[in-house]
Amino acid sequence: MRPAASIKMGFYPTPSTVVNKIKTFLQFPQGKVSFFDPCCGEGIAVKELAEGKNAVTYGIELDQARAEAAKQNLDFVISGDFFQTKISNNAFSLMLNNPPYFSDGIERQELAFLRNTIRYLQPQGILIFIISQHRLDEKIAKVLSLHFENIQVFAFPQDEYEAFKQIVILGSKKQSSEPDLPKLQELLRIPDSMVAEIPETPLLSYPVPETQLITIFKSSVVDVLELQKFLAKSTLWNRLENSHRKLYGSNRPPLPLRTGHLALVLASGYLDGEVGEGGNLHIVKGRVFKETKENTEVLDKELIHRETDVIRISIKILKADGSIQVLV
Numbered sequence: 001m002r003p004a005a006s007i008k009m010g011f012y013p014t015p016s017t018v019v020n021k022i023k024t025f026l027q028f029p030q031g032k033v034s035f036f037d038p039c040c041g042e043g044i045a046v047k048e049l050a051e052g053k054n055a056v057t058y059g060i061e062l063d064q065a066r067a068e069a070a071k072q073n074l075d076f077v078i079s080g081d082f083f084q085t086k087i088s089n090n091a092f093s094l095m096l097n098n099p100p101y102f103s104d105g106i107e108r109q110e111l112a113f114l115r116n117t118i119r120y121l122q123p124q125g126i127l128i129f130i131i132s133q134h135r136l137d138e139k140i141a142k143v144l145s146l147h148f149e150n151i152q153v154f155a156f157p158q159d160e161y162e163a164f165k166q167i168v169i170l171g172s173k174k175q176s177s178e179p180d181l182p183k184l185q186e187l188l189r190i191p192d193s194m195v196a197e198i199p200e201t202p203l204l205s206y207p208v209p210e211t212q213l214i215t216i217f218k219s220s221v222v223d224v225l226e227l228q229k230f231l232a233k234s235t236l237w238n239r240l241e242n243s244h245r246k247l248y249g250s251n252r253p254p255l256p257l258r259t260g261h262l263a264l265v266l267a268s269g270y271l272d273g274e275v276g277e278g279g280n281l282h283i284v285k286g287r288v289f290k291e292t293k294e295n296t297e298v299l300d301k302e303l304i305h306r307e308t309d310v311i312r313i314s315i316k317i318l319k320a321d322g323s324i325q326v327l328v
């Protein structure tokens with residue numbers, strides 16, 4: 001049973017008893033494998049799966065404290081939102097996906113985490129998907145039967161099952177997605193069925209494929225904590241900061257800003273807020289945004305669709321009389 005304090009912000013770590021049973025379903029190759037958890041909590045489940053094996057482990061966690069703990073347990077951890085990351089496709093040997101059990105107001109996170117992680121698993125890569133039994137709805141069943149084969153579904157052991165009625169869905173990713181109607185119908189019956197517990201000895205086990213090259217595994221936003229840690233270790237930054245403080249006693253730049261510098265600082269939003277006095281009082285708001293231009297052309301018999309991102313800046317002023325002036 002889990003301590004009540006750990007059931008926080010969708011944090012329901014996979015119990016060790018379940019991890020150890022799942023591990024008996026895996027046949028490890030000679031070479032290196034890679035394990036990925038897109039919402040890894042403290043990373044303990046993947047650490048346990050990988051223990052004693054030639055495995056490199058990757059995790060992403062939104063909660064900062066849990067992400068810091070995960071950094072002690074996994075080889076590579078992104079502290080941040082899974083939905084704001086860049087990761088190599090078709091790369092990982094195995095994925096443990098025990099997503100948060102809630103809706104973000106648009107869709108259930110179980111479906112979002114399943115649908116958006118499949119591309120990172122290599123063909124024949126192993127999926128371990130953990131959800132509450134009643135959440136296996138038509139959308140999830142369709143995704144599973146379309147993209148995975150050798151699917152097996154088991155219930156958590158009795159003691160662990162009581163809390164959230166969780167099931168473990170195991171499968172290997174198909175070489176290419178293909179509908180499987182009988183499997184879909186079988187999965188649709190699961191919420192109303194008695195599901196067998198994970199057996200001690202598996203009847204069908206899964207060969208884990210060796211890892212593919214993982215060249216990209218990063219957040220698409222800046223991790224402020226990591227940046228602070230990095231800067232604290234940088235001798236250049238420390239020298240710059242110290243000499244600057246000694247000379248100027250503040251963060252004022254040594255020379256006045258040129259017009260171009262000022263425009264950049266304004267646009268990035270650093271000078272947002274009230275400016276001027278009396279009749280000249282106004283509010284400045286700068287912003288940098290991305291504009292996507294689309295263009296479609298027919299080349300021989302192929303339709304080519306291009307999207308080009310252009311970074312634009314905008315600076316607006318709200319005057320005391322209520323009028324808005326657009327500078328850029």
Ligand SMILES: C[S@@+](CC[C@H](N)C(=O)[O-])C[C@H]1O[C@@H](n2cnc3c(N)ncnc32)[C@H](O)[C@@H]1O
Binds near residue numbers: 096097
């Ligand atoms: C059910 S727990 C699973 C933890 C771990 N995977 C395990 O099996 O033990 C779900 C975790 O997802 C994290 N989480 C929620 N939304 C997330 C997001 N958008 N990106 C990354 N992690 C997220 C929560 O903070 C929580 O730790």
